[in-house]
Amino acid sequence: MSAAAVNGADGDSILSLMNVESAYGPIKAIRGVSLKVRRGEIVTVLGSNGAGKSTILKTISGILDPNRGTILYKGGDITALDPAVIVQRGVSQVPEGREVFPLLSVRDNLLMGAYTRQDRDAVARDIEVAYGYFPILRERATQDAGLLSGGQQQMLAISRALMAAPQLILLDEPSLGLSPKLTREIFEIVVRINRERGTTMLLVEQNANMALNVADQGYVLENGRIVMEDSCAALREKEDIKEFYLGVKDAGVRGERRWKKKKNWR
Ligand SMILES: Nc1ncnc2c1ncn2[C@@H]1O[C@H](COP(=O)(O)OP(=O)(O)O)[C@@H](O)[C@H]1O
Numbered sequence: 001m002s003a004a005a006v007n008g009a010d011g012d013s014i015l016s017l018m019n020v021e022s023a024y025g026p027i028k029a030i031r032g033v034s035l036k037v038r039r040g041e042i043v044t045v046l047g048s049n050g051a052g053k054s055t056i057l058k059t060i061s062g063i064l065d066p067n068r069g070t071i072l073y074k075g076g077d078i079t080a081l082d083p084a085v086i087v088q089r090g091v092s093q094v095p096e097g098r099e100v101f102p103l104l105s106v107r108d109n110l111l112m113g114a115y116t117r118q119d120r121d122a123v124a125r126d127i128e129v130a131y132g133y134f135p136i137l138r139e140r141a142t143q144d145a146g147l148l149s150g151g152q153q154q155m156l157a158i159s160r161a162l163m164a165a166p167q168l169i170l171l172d173e174p175s176l177g178l179s180p181k182l183t184r185e186i187f188e189i190v191v192r193i194n195r196e197r198g199t200t201m202l203l204v205e206q207n208a209n210m211a212l213n214v215a216d217q218g219y220v221l222e223n224g225r226i227v228m229e230d231s232c233a234a235l236r237e238k239e240d241i242k243e244f245y246l247g248v249k250d251a252g253v254r255g256e257r258r259w260k261k262k263k264n265w266r
């Protein structure tokens, strides 16, 4: 159960997207996405490769400006604001593929995550918080981040996001390329961060099994559109969803063979 569920949050949303459309030149990547994330919750967006998951996160964090639609964060309109401003307001992103700075030390990578902050003492304390969650990062503090394993780089990317003192973390496929065991370990820490710090999480994943086990609310994204939305408890029971990750049947949400054919659901 997430922090929101534990605290009995009353349903106020920290983030909402309304009819957001984003494109890369002529390629429409998301086509009118609406979703809500309540404060303290873990919300997941599930979808296969190319569904538009990263595009949603990039549009929220201001890396990509939408063609249409509105993004509200804590009641204010953040649509198409400068990414640095969005970080300063408390939204930080863990990008797909970690994107750590390979030639900087682990500690300097963490400091990069705090670049918008002036409170040096609190930054020093937050480095300790990050090391508390991921003790291996303390051991590797002075090593180049490029020398870390994939799992350790994911831990660093999450820690770097924490260094911005966020209220909302956008997590882009943290399980990508990691073993099931490492994925479990990292998700356990994500849940701990959510519970202990009350940090809201928006998690996009292809790994439906893992994501549905940690999240409260889930959306299914297909070809840039939300095609299903429910509590994760309910989604876990849906035959369609079970079939996707068990790979039992070829039918998709719309009765097409799209997802299975791509073999993206693990
Ligand atoms: N930089 C880009 N230039 C052109 N098309 C892109 C770019 N990034 C993503 N796309 C396209 O946008 C769609 C959604 O991509 P993306 O959001 O990365 O999906 P996901 O994260 O779910 O795999 C895909 O069709 C993809 O090919």
Ligand SMILES: [Mg+2]
Residues within 6 Å of the ligand: 053, 054, 055, 096, 172, 173
């Ligand atoms: Mg992606």
